Amino acid sequence: MSSLNTSETKISIFYLVGIPGIESANIWIAILICLMYIIAILGNCTILFFIKTEPSLHEPMYYFLSMLALSDLGLSLSSLPTMLKIFLFNIPGISPDACIAQEFFIHVFSAMESSILLIMSFDRFIAICKPLRYTSILTSARVIQVGLVLSLKNVLLVLPFPFTLKHLRYCKKNLLSHSYCLHQDVMKLACSDNKVNVMYGLCVALTGILDLTFIVMSYMLILKAVLSIASQKEKLKVLNTCVSHICAVLIFYVPIICLAVIHRFAKHSSPIIKILMADVFLLVPPLMNPIVYCVKSQQIRNLVLRKLCQKQR
Numbered sequence: 001m002s003s004l005n006t007s008e009t010k011i012s013i014f015y016l017v018g019i020p021g022i023e024s025a026n027i028w029i030a031i032l033i034c035l036m037y038i039i040a041i042l043g044n045c046t047i048l049f050f051i052k053t054e055p056s057l058h059e060p061m062y063y064f065l066s067m068l069a070l071s072d073l074g075l076s077l078s079s080l081p082t083m084l085k086i087f088l089f090n091i092p093g094i095s096p097d098a099c100i101a102q103e104f105f106i107h108v109f110s111a112m113e114s115s116i117l118l119i120m121s122f123d124r125f126i127a128i129c130k131p132l133r134y135t136s137i138l139t140s141a142r143v144i145q146v147g148l149v150l151s152l153k154n155v156l157l158v159l160p161f162p163f164t165l166k167h168l169r170y171c172k173k174n175l176l177s178h179s180y181c182l183h184q185d186v187m188k189l190a191c192s193d194n195k196v197n198v199m200y201g202l203c204v205a206l207t208g209i210l211d212l213t214f215i216v217m218s219y220m221l222i223l224k225a226v227l228s229i230a231s232q233k234e235k236l237k238v239l240n241t242c243v244s245h246i247c248a249v250l251i252f253y254v255p256i257i258c259l260a261v262i263h264r265f266a267k268h269s270s271p272i273i274k275i276l277m278a279d280v281f282l283l284v285p286p287l288m289n290p291i292v293y294c295v296k297s298q299q300i301r302n303l304v305l306r307k308l309c310q311k312q313r
Contacts, residue, residue: 011170013093014189016179018086019275030087036287037083040076043290044069050303057299060138061127064120065293067147068248071116072286074109078102079180079282086179096170099181100162106282107161107183111154111207113285117249118211119146121218124242129225157204164197177271178278212253219246244296251288255281 018026047069051057082102085091094102127134161183168190176185187197222242229235259277294300 011096011172011174011189013174014096014099014181014186015092015175016082016086016094016181017092017175017177017275018179019272021272026087026090030084033083033087033283036283037076037080040283040286040290041073043294044073044076044286046304047290047293047300050300054303057303058140060134060140060143061120061123063140063143063147064116064123067150068113068116068120068289071109071112072289074105075113075282076286078105078109082180083279094181099176099186100165103165103181103183103186104158104162106180107158107204108154111157111204112150113252114208114211115150115154117245117252118214119150120245121215121249124245125218125222127241128222128238157207160200161204164200168192168194168197178275180282182278208256212249215249240296244293247292247296248285248289251292252285255284 019029022029048066051062051066051069079102082094085094123138126137130137165183165186168187169192170189171191173189173191176189178185183197184201187194187201190197219242226235226238229238255277259274259281262274262277294304
């Protein structure tokens with residue numbers, strides 16, 4: 001069996017948890033989770049398909065949306081194996097190497113999602129506050145460059161996680177707190193000094209806080225620009241272009257903030273609440289983002305309806 005290097009008793013397997021107390025309902029939870037994953041994967045693939053095949057969607061806003069869909073797909077596929085193993089097959093065990101690999105991909109795609117939401121807020125800021133310069137600032141080449149830089153930056157940011165976790169010794173505890181592996185969850189199991197992991201984990205978390213701060217600042221500037229518009233109808237029209245992105249930001253950040261608040265101020269709360277909130281963080285954004293954009297984006301909505309009408313004929 002694979003194990004981590006240690007001179008003490010080796011831990012060769014970690015154990016993930018489902019939802020304590022309702023193990024008898026695991027099959028129904030598994031069905032629900034499978035439906036959520038299917039809808040999330042189909043929804044994001046639909047977004048990618050329409051953006052790729054429809055020339056009218058070859059615009060910076062939709063290119064950034066395709067990046068968001070890709071990060072959502074990555075997030076779903078990273079957490080899918082262990083979630084199904086636990087709830088569908090009742091197999092909670094996972095090797096340390098597989099666990100460390102999973103936490104790497106989950107953190108990379110989470111960081112990607114945060115960065116893309118930030119750049120999408122800049123896109124809305126430029127479109128509303130500097131509309132005449134929009135096409136010259138956000139060219140197709142520049143959008144591709146931004147996507148590549150964000151991908152490289154987030155991979156390099158999270159890359160130390162697996163190496164620092166492999167350096168730790170695991171010799172006593174092997175029960176994790178969620179249905180998937182996270183860096184902060186794995187490092188707590190170590191019986192050796194994990195100060196480096198704690199400090200670097202905080203630095204990575206700060207980048208997410210910075211992303212959210214810049215998103216809020218972008219919308220403060222957007223709101224300032226919108227309030228200067230005389231017509232009430234024009235104000236609502238401009239703000240309506242931001243609704244989808246605001247929903248995506250709330251869907252992604254609200255579970256993270258709630259989970260942080262629970263861990264900080266409600267340490268003795270039921271573990272079920274923490275587990276459910278952590279599952280919401282991974283399951284809901286990939287599920288809801290394509291639904292929100294299909295409902296709120298008139299161009300995507302019309303394309304989907306047109307395709308459905310063609311199939312019915």
